[in-house]
Amino acid sequence: MIRYLFLIPLVLGVLWWLFLQANNLTLKQGRKGFLYILIVSVFIAIIYTLLLWFSGRQF
Secondary structure (H helix, E strand, C coil): CHHHCCHHHHHHHHHHHHHHHHCCCCCCCCHHHHHHHHHHHHHHHHHHHHHHHHHCCCC
């Protein structure tokens, strides 16, 4: 499960790009959405890292 976490930002980024394409928006106009996706993904990675560290489990 943990090894597939990299798919979260990838899938969200593709979905956001498809949304932009469907609404005839440019990547420059959708830059803020990509930033939010990056921030949420980093937050998820930090939470999972802390949970693994606190529980003492290894990858």
